[in-house]
Amino acid sequence: MTSERDRLTRRQWITLMSAAGISGLAGCGSDGGDGGEDGGSDGEDGSGGSDGDGGDSGGESATFWAWNDPGLTPTREEQAEEFASMHDQVSEAGWENFPFENYLSQVTNSVSANTAPDSAALSVLWTPRFIDQGVAMDVEDAGLNPDDFVAAGRQNSSYDGTMGAVPWYVDCRMLGINRADFEEAGIEVPDRTYRPTWDEFAGWIDTLSSELDHGNGFSLPAGEGFDAFVLSNGGGYINDDATEGIINNDAAVGAAEFLQPKVVDEETVIARPTGATDTGIDDFLTGNAPMYYAGSWQVPRLQDSDVDWQFIPFPSGPNIADDISHTWSAGVFYMAPTAGDANEEIGQLWLEYVASEEVQARVTDEVGGFPGLKSAYETDTFQQTLEDEPRLETVEQEIENTKPFPSHPEVASMWNSVHTQAEALWQGDDIQTVLDQAAQEIEDVL
Amino acid sequence: MAQPPETRREQITDALPSFGIADPDSNIAWYMLIFPKIALMAAVLILPFLGSVYISLHEWAPLATSHPFVGLENYARLLSDSVFHSALINTATYSLALILIDVPIALGLAILLDMNLRGTRIYSASIFLPVVTSWVVVSLIWTWLYNPDYGMINAFLNVFGIAGLDWLNSRDTSLAAIIIMSIWKHVGFNMVIFLAGLKGIPDSYYEAATVDGAGRWERFRYVTLPLLKPTSFFVIVVTLIFSFRLFTQVFVMTGGGPVNSSISIVYYFWQQGFQEFNMGYASAIAVVLFVIVFAFSIIQQRSWGGDVDY
Numbered sequence: 100m101t102s103e104r105d106r107l108t109r110r111q112w113i114t115l116m117s118a119a120g121i122s123g124l125a126g127c128g129s130d131g132g133d134g135g136e137d138g139g140s141d142g143e144d145g146s147g148g149s150d151g152d153g154g155d156s157g158g159e160s161a162t163f164w165a166w167n168d169p170g171l172t173p174t175r176e177e178q179a180e181e182f183a184s185m186h187d188q189v190s191e192a193g194w195e196n197f198p199f200e201n202y203l204s205q206v207t208n209s210v211s212a213n214t215a216p217d218s219a220a221l222s223v224l225w226t227p228r229f230i231d232q233g234v235a236m237d238v239e240d241a242g243l244n245p246d247d248f249v250a251a252g253r254q255n256s257s258y259d260g261t262m263g264a265v266p267w268y269v270d271c272r273m274l275g276i277n278r279a280d281f282e283e284a285g286i287e288v289p290d291r292t293y294r295p296t297w298d299e300f301a302g303w304i305d306t307l308s309s310e311l312d313h314g315n316g317f318s319l320p321a322g323e324g325f326d327a328f329v330l331s332n333g334g335g336y337i338n339d340d341a342t343e344g345i346i347n348n349d350a351a352v353g354a355a356e357f358l359q360p361k362v363v364d365e366e367t368v369i370a371r372p373t374g375a376t377d378t379g380i381d382d383f384l385t386g387n388a389p390m391y392y393a394g395s396w397q398v399p400r401l402q403d404s405d406v407d408w409q410f411i412p413f414p415s416g417p418n419i420a421d422d423i424s425h426t427w428s429a430g431v432f433y434m435a436p437t438a439g440d441a442n443e444e445i446g447q448l449w450l451e452y453v454a455s456e457e458v459q460a461r462v463t464d465e466v467g468g469f470p471g472l473k474s475a476y477e478t479d480t481f482q483q484t485l486e487d488e489p490r491l492e493t494v495e496q497e498i499e500n501t502k503p504f505p506s507h508p509e510v511a512s513m514w515n516s517v518h519t520q521a522e523a524l525w526q527g528d529d530i531q532t533v534l535d536q537a538a539q540e541i542e543d544v545l
Numbered sequence: 546m547a548q549p550p551e552t553r554r555e556q557i558t559d560a561l562p563s564f565g566i567a568d569p570d571s572n573i574a575w576y577m578l579i580f581p582k583i584a585l586m587a588a589v590l591i592l593p594f595l596g597s598v599y600i601s602l603h604e605w606a607p608l609a610t611s612h613p614f615v616g617l618e619n620y621a622r623l624l625s626d627s628v629f630h631s632a633l634i635n636t637a638t639y640s641l642a643l644i645l646i647d648v649p650i651a652l653g654l655a656i657l658l659d660m661n662l663r664g665t666r667i668y669s670a671s672i673f674l675p676v677v678t679s680w681v682v683v684s685l686i687w688t689w690l691y692n693p694d695y696g697m698i699n700a701f702l703n704v705f706g707i708a709g710l711d712w713l714n715s716r717d718t719s720l721a722a723i724i725i726m727s728i729w730k731h732v733g734f735n736m737v738i739f740l741a742g743l744k745g746i747p748d749s750y751y752e753a754a755t756v757d758g759a760g761r762w763e764r765f766r767y768v769t770l771p772l773l774k775p776t777s778f779f780v781i782v783v784t785l786i787f788s789f790r791l792f793t794q795v796f797v798m799t800g801g802g803p804v805n806s807s808i809s810i811v812y813y814f815w816q817q818g819f820q821e822f823n824m825g826y827a828s829a830i831a832v833v834l835f836v837i838v839f840a841f842s843i844i845q846q847r848s849w850g851g852d853v854d855y
Contacts, residue, residue, distance in 0.1 A: 200796075204819040211607045228822075232608040321803070372714050372803050377694075387694070438608075512821055522803040526716045 158190035161445045163433075164209075165194060165220035166202040170399060171431070174465045182452050189445060210234050215439025218449040220267075223429045223504050224511040227258035229436075231508040235263030236435040241447040243454050251428030252471035254503035264432035265454045268396075268468025271497045272327050272426035273410040274300075275383055275393030275401070284310035284389070289411050291493045294422055297357055300414040307389045308367040317361075318369040318379040318388035321525055322518025323427070325370075327392065328354035330502050331424035332416030336513050336541060337505050344541030346517055347534035350418045355530040357416075363527045370525040373518060383408075395494040398467035402488070410493035412500075428501030430468055463491065469498050509544040516540035594835065601828035612825075619829035629830065631805045632813040635720055639809065640788035642724045643731065648780055650728065651735030656769070658736070659743045669740075673733040680730070684797035687726040688713065691798075713799050716806040723794045723807055731787070735780050742776030743769070778849055782842055789838050810834050 161183065165175060172194070179192040195216065197205050203225055209215045221229065229235040238245065238256075245253050245262040252266035274295075281288045284307050289295065295303070304316030319327075329335065334350030337343065345351070361368040369388060371378055380397055382388035384404050393401075393410055401408050415424040433453050435446025452458060459475035462468050464484040475481055485491050504510050520537035524530060601619050603612040623629050658669050675683060690696050691712035699709025712722040746769065754764045770777075791809040795801055801808035801816070808816075810830060818827030 201819075204822075207607050207822060229608075232606075234608055373800050377692075515820075519802065519804060523716075526804060528804075 158186070158188045159442055159445060161189050161192035161218075161442070161449070162216045163192065163194050163218045163220075163449065164202075164206060164216040165196055166199040167196045168199075170396075171466055172196065178452075178458065182449065185452070186448055189448070210436055210439035213440040215436040215441040217442045217445040218433050218435050221264055221432045221434050223255045223427075223432065224514055226256050226264050226432055226434070227506055227510055228508045229434055230258040230261050230263035234436055234438040235261075236437050236443065236446060236450070238262045238265055238450060238454075241435070241450045243450065247454075247473055248471050249473055249498070251498075251501045251503045252430060254506060255428060255430070256432045258506050258508065264434045265450045266471025267431045267433055267453050267458075268462045268466065269428055269430040269471050269498065269501070270395040270468050271428060271494060271501045272323075273393050273395070273413055273493055273497055275380070275391045275397075275408055275410055277383065277386075277389045278407040278409055280307060280311055280313075280389035288409075291409055291411060291490065292496050294412040294424060295414045297414050297416055301357070301361075303390065304361060304367050308365075311389060313387060313389060314366070315369055315388055316367050317390040317392075318371065318382035319392035320379060321370040321372045322514075322521045324379070324392045325354065325358065325521040325524065326517065327413055327426045328358060328416065330426055331413050331419065333418040335502065335505070336510075336517060337507070337545065341505065341507055341545060344513075344538035344545070346541060347531065347538040350416070351534055352530055353416060353418055355524050355534065359524055359527070359530060362525045370522075372522055372525075395469060395491075395498075396467045398488070398491065398494075409490050412493060412497050423500060425500055425502045426497070428498070428503055430471065469494060507545070512544045513541045594832075597828040597831050600825055601832050603825045605825040605828070606822050607824060608822075615825065619826045620833070622826065623829060623833060628805055628808065629810075629813060632808045632810045635806070635808055636789055636791055636810045638720060639724055639727070639791050640785055643728065643784050643788045644781055646724075647728045647732050648735055648777075648784060651732045651780070652739050652773075652777075654732065654736045655739035655743055656765075658740055669736075672736055675730040676733040676737075678730070680793040681797055683726065683730050684794050687722075688798050691722055714803060716803050719799050719803060719807040723791075723798060726798075727791075727794060731784075735784065738780050738783075739773070739776060742773050745776075746772045774849075778845070782845055785841055785845070786838055789834065 161179070163175075163179065165171070175194050179194060183189045183192040203222075206215075206219045206221075206225075206229075226235070239262065243262075243265065245257070248256075248262075248266060249269060252269040253262060255269075256262050256264035256266055276288075278288050281303075286303055286306055307316035308314055319325075329346065329351045332350040332354045334345065334348055334354065336346055338345050358368060358370075362370045369379075369382060371382075377385075377387075379388070379391035380393070380400065383391040383393075384400075384406055386406075395410075413424040413426050415422065419425075433450060435441070435443065435450050437443060437446075454472060456472060456475050456478060457480075459470035459472040460478040460480035462470055462475075463481060464487075470476060470481065485495060505513060507513070517537045520533045520540075523533045523536075600612075602614060602616060604615050604618075605612045654672060658665050690698050693699060693709055693711040693714065696709075696712075698712070702709050710718050712718050750768050750772065751764055754768050759767065790811055792811040792815065795807055795809050795812045796815075799807040801812050811834070814827050814830040814834065817823045817830060
């Protein structure tokens with residue numbers, strides 16, 4: 100039986116609940132902080148991979164690094180297991196994952212601190228920097244032939260004539276459209292390979308935003324979305340001999356003039372800045388936008404959704420020949436460090452493994468990217484994947500039309516400059532002034 | 546009966562181990578006491594700072610095999626770097642906002658809590674709760690609160706017929722949004738300091754003022770404020786130093802954007818050092834940041850700090 104004295108008073112309840120709340124929040128904070136610290140310490144420990152004593156079988160322990168990507172992690176772990184089982188000299192293989200924001204500095208620091216992993220995943224923006232610094236193994240030294248890889252994948256992993264990384268997969272950008280929304284708005288759903296002109300695309304935006312409750316017709320990332328319209332209008336970041344920034348030329352100005360009124364005045368296009376809580380695919384999947392700037396790697400997420408989706412090619416601008424448009428080719432690339440006390444033998448074996456036809460042929464089914472290796476496209480495994488998901492037909496067509504990023508060690512700086520200035524476009528700033536500034540910032544790093 | 550201080554001191558001195566030093570007042574004893582602190586300071590503060598100054602005079606990339614000496618070039622570049630200028634202005638605005646808004650609010654809250662009204666403990670715990678919460682957690686929560694489509698702040702404004710703002714995605718409001726959140730989070734810290742200062746003011750001063758016919762405002766103006774001067778000095782200096790370290794909120798909530806409208810000096814330092822790997826330039830930014838904060842602290846100390854005793 101509970102006596103009156105045993106009961107907690109209101110004040111005690113409040114104190115107790117406050118203490119629990121404070122503890123919980125402080126705990127959350129500690130977790131967050133620890134996460135970062137763990138990343139750092141794990142990074143230092145990562146050297147254990149290359150310096151490992153080996154396991155029971157007497158082989159070396161292999162350590163690979165990547166940035167956190169929950170969609171890729173299960174496949175990576177399976178690959179590590181398979182890789183270790185294939186090589187007697189590798190007793191075990193494992194992954195260290197780091198937050199994306201700190202990943203580049205982790206890899207860079209590991210090389211200078213002699214704690215480098217045996218292989219590291221790289222973004223297309225980082226590959227030229229490591230090749231330029233002479234710390235990435237030339238894939239030809241690993242017995243691989245650069246000509247075996249698709250053009251954009253090869254160029255994105257090369258700098259100054261050296262291919263310093265292997266593309267695990269390559270990707271492209273397209274329009275993701277909600278077929279049900281198109282039908283509801285009275286627009287005929289286009290064929291999966293049909294490429295709209297800008298005028299046609301603008302008409303869709305107007306109709307979708309006026310006929311549907313969304314109030315808008317298209318969602319794109321503020322920076323990269325702008326890039327795609329520039330590329331699809333015949334523009335780019337720099338000229339062919341990498342001496343001049345051309346992000347302020349007619350093609351880019353045309354792209355900005357096309358998009359800016361829709362974002363700023365009509366508000367029929369959503370431009371999501373970097374770091375926003377919602378991205379284009381969030382807008383699309385939550386029914387907030389009937390069209391979005393889509394990436395081929397998003398297929399698994401789209402397949403898991405209830406949205407009646409499909410891809411179509413990116414709209415073609417007036418400055419470019421009909422029936423063509425371009426978007427960036429990116430993907431995930433693997434480098435084997437030749438410095439930082441990494442085990443080069445294991446690194447070489449890993450590059451060979453990633454570049455193998457078996458691994459490349461499975462990549463579309465496993466993670467939604469497309470193979471970096473040309474011959475993988477002819478395999479039964481890959482063809483079966485296309486048969487199982489016919490909506491990949493657009494990707495298959497558009498992967499040929501992708502553009503590699505500028506092959507320059509400072510490409511990440513260029514990317515930041517253009518995307519920062521693109522945000523100014525969506526704030527309503529003068530187009531030519533903004534793009535001149537971006538071009539100037541690019542030329543400062545050339 | 547109480548012993549004279551000299552006798553007590555001798556007793557304590559005799560009781561303490563001498564460590565072989567005959568006279569505890571000797572210079573050696575003083576140096577031995579101060580040495581660990583100096584050594585620690587040198588290891589974690591002074592040497593790294595000198596290292597930063599050295600690196601700032603070089604073109605320094607982490608993987609480069611050579612680091613050419615460039616003299617003051619990195620500092621000269623800061624003068625014409627528009628992003629650095631934005632970072633400087635944003636940080637100064639943030640700092641000023643905290644000093645002009647956060648500090649008075651904290652003082653007001655401390656005075657209210659010092660009145661020992663009903664529920665004071667609950668109020669003080671509520672106000673202090675954000676202080677003990679992680680900046681990352683708070684920043685993430687406020688990012689959602691500021692969401693233009695389904696954030697609670699716009700929903701609240703809509704109740705009163707006020708159109709919602711695109712808080713973090715607009716150049717006009719991004720820094721203000723960070724300032725509002727930071728004041729909410731930080732005001733409890735300053736409040737506690739002020740509260741401690743208020744508790745330290747002897748009641749006899751107020752009693753004397755009341756006898757002299759001073760009303761509530763006069764007591765605040767002529768007793769509380771002057772006697773809180775040391776506390777206020779501490780609060781302002783600490784707030785100033787804290788505000789110039791603005792990073793986490795920017796990192797989590799805006800990434801410095803849009804169009805560098807919320808970029809801070811420390812964020813730009815991080816971007817240059819650990820994203821772009823311009824370590825020499827990043828070090829120059831760090832040195833300039835140190836000089837700014839140090840200069841402000843000295844100026845405050847000279848103009849105010851010498852007159853804080855009572």
